[in-house]
Amino acid sequence: MVSKPPASHPAMPSSRRGSSVTLITHTRNPSHLARALYLAPQLAPHPMLSGAAAEATGALLGVRQVDPSYFWTEARWKEHRRGLGLPEDPVEYPRPEIPDDTNSETTDVASLSDDKDKETWEPLDLMPTGTVGAVALDIRGCIAAVTSTGGRTNKLVGRVGDTPVMGSGFWAEEWERDGGFLKRNWDRLRGKSKYEGVGVSGTGDGDYYIRRAAASNIARRMQYLGESLDEATQNVIDDLFKEGGLGGVIALDREGNVALPLNCSGMYRGVIRPDGVPLTAIFFDEQLTELTTNCT
Numbered sequence: 001m002v003s004k005p006p007a008s009h010p011a012m013p014s015s016r017r018g019s020s021v022t023l024i025t026h027t028r029n030p031s032h033l034a035r036a037l038y039l040a041p042q043l044a045p046h047p048m049l050s051g052a053a054a055e056a057t058g059a060l061l062g063v064r065q066v067d068p069s070y071f072w073t074e075a076r077w078k079e080h081r082r083g084l085g086l087p088e089d090p091v092e093y094p095r096p097e098i099p100d101d102t103n104s105e106t107t108d109v110a111s112l113s114d115d116k117d118k119e120t121w122e123p124l125d126l127m128p129t130g131t132v133g134a135v136a137l138d139i140r141g142c143i144a145a146v147t148s149t150g151g152r153t154n155k156l157v158g159r160v161g162d163t164p165v166m167g168s169g170f171w172a173e174e175w176e177r178d179g180g181f182l183k184r185n186w187d188r189l190r191g192k193s194k195y196e197g198v199g200v201s202g203t204g205d206g207d208y209y210i211r212r213a214a215a216s217n218i219a220r221r222m223q224y225l226g227e228s229l230d231e232a233t234q235n236v237i238d239d240l241f242k243e244g245g246l247g248g249v250i251a252l253d254r255e256g257n258v259a260l261p262l263n264c265s266g267m268y269r270g271v272i273r274p275d276g277v278p279l280t281a282i283f284f285d286e287q288l289t290e291l292t293t294n295c296t
Ligand code: ASP
Pocket: 128, 129, 130, 131, 149, 150, 151, 152, 161, 162, 163, 169, 202, 203, 204, 205, 206, 207
């Protein structure tokens, strides 16, 4: 999602601000699919597409498709079972055959085998894990946000979480600052843009994020309550927590302020500012610190 259409695509209508996909099983990088659909308004006029239709359109646009087994690794599966206190063996998920052509650019979705009958799933946990998100600001003040996830483990078949839902798991928007003639001129004198904007990517228990429209709520708090980015993100995260929703958000405003609040023990997070130095943190009470790489 973008706060306004990118300068590289001047013909893009200003009302078109993003695309999302869900129920994806073959697309190697779902965020590439969402981007490709966004940039193809003729083929994908809607803001959200799902399943085979989304993937077939993506394949037409050259987005790489793979067999679902591509996403499975035995080591990860065992680690997951260990974490749940389950025996590592037997490995119930069918051992996958990774197709030779995983390096090819596209694969015909229809030709991929559907081995669902062979899958056997144990009841596992409901802990959210493995979500990635990013928010970026360019020199034109355009903010872009993306979130991608495998979703909650052991969710019901057909469950759609917050991650592909605009306004819940991600959001980007800009609006004109409120205020009369004097305020606008004062802002101009201080070098402030007449626009405000925000981009958000969230991770956590998405059912709560959906019910509270968590990501777009941050924008509304900033716009209508005049809250800073820090206040708005913290308030939304606190509200989620009051209801039992654990998680966090990464957010960026049009002035380059960054907020990374969480209401759980940890969230892998990081910032890269114009100096190019990555700052990262993991645990709740950890400050962002410079990444040090030990190369031997
Ligand atoms: N929000 C995701 C979901 O509920 C999970 C996550 O962020 O880890 O599906």
